[in-house]
Amino acid sequence: MPPGTLPLLVLRVLRTGPLHGYAIATRIRQLSASVLEAEEGSLYPALQKMLMKGWLESEWGMSETNRKVRFYRLTAEGEKQLETELADYQRVNAAIQAILDFA
């Protein structure tokens, strides 16, 4: 996974609704057809950092397996952050694409 993209992906995945950590990782893997793997060792520190920044909120809930687990939810600030990161990403992506196409 390219550096710096993990927060973007996490924010995007959470836009559809609150998920717990494991579900976030699974979602990223499934949606990218196993190309992108959110390594657990970096996913949790990243989640902590996003909690600190106030992009996410956490609350305790029950997992599918009936276990207490922490669910992460996007905050209004997180939505805003997602918008800017998406815009940034698309701009850079378009630029790279342009070079690949016409160089």
Place this chain on the structure above:
Amino acid sequence: MKQLWRRLQYLRTRRQQEQELDDEMAFHREMMAREGRTPGHFGANVKLREDSADAWGWGWLDRLWQDIRFGARLLRRSPGFTTAAVLVLALGLGVNLTLFQLFDTVFLKPLPIREPQSWYKFWRHAPESSADSVSCPALRYYRANNRVLPAIEGINMGRAYWAENRSDLQTVAWITGGYFSELGAIPAFGRLISSADEKGDAAPVVVLSYTTWERKFARGLDVVGKVVHLNGKPVMVAGVAPVHFAGQRADAYAPLAQLPYLVEGSKTLTDFEEGSCMMFGRIGEGQSPEAAKAALQPLVDQLAHEHPTAFWKNEQLEPHFAGSVANTESINRPVATAFGCLVLLILLSACGNLGNMLLARAVAREREMRIRLSVGAGRLRLLRQLLTESLLLALLGTGVALLVSHWATC
């Protein structure tokens, strides 16, 4: 701001937060195992915990704590080195601290008197000569005719023998009536000398210094109102001066007006040629020393005209700031400066010594450092640890130095 709040909140509930993260991770592993995937990328829990502390921006706190604990352990393990280093530091710092306190009292701090910033001593000044005292009659003339300064006070230092014992000479400060009150002095007992004591018919009184009261009266509480003898003349003790009197030091204080009574045949109060009276004055708010000087000039000129032999040509009264110790006591500045440099040298040599000791230790610890580097410690991390160790030493040294200097100035 909100972020800082969240971070502090995290720090407060740290244990709980870490426990929750552990639970979360355990759940993650459980789910992976359930789906038959090996939890390969997870890494050690400790590492993850450190990473999450980093994410909250508190990683440095953990590492600082580690370094402090490690440093303390090292210092404990080599008590010889620690003691030597702390002593060297304490000596270097303590001597400097003590001397600075002295310097502070002498040069920087104002005298503990009322409104020290407007308290001036007036010198006789002429192009060719200067003197720090005026004659008593001149002082009394200035004082009586002064319309410019809020106050003019004077002290004439002298000696008188105590009781009947002619060998027991005491220093007596003959002062004008407002001297004590201008300095804001509060009597330890009884009352101090006031302007009422200057009147012609006032009964002769004396104010004892605190030490005289301790030595000659054994701190007797019945001292006020007692009749004592100075130069064989009876005078009544009016009171005792405060312990830490910031004005002129003397064994006893008596009104200047009573000098002829207590010193038989003295011409001090009438002789303009005898310049033995220190003149102090307040310079009013919004008044510059130059303006005060100019305003006093007519009085000087008048006296000089009447007593031409007693005054210098073009004599003036030059105000010198007297609100700090350095300006009232004669302090030899070159000697004081040399002393200061010497003390700085002590600090420098203490630093040099300590540097050498640390260097010797560093050589001995080279192996330890190599091992740490080879097991993956970053250079920056090692540097930080060494700095923390030095900081610990410095703190210990400073603590002891504070104690030493406190003990020295007490």
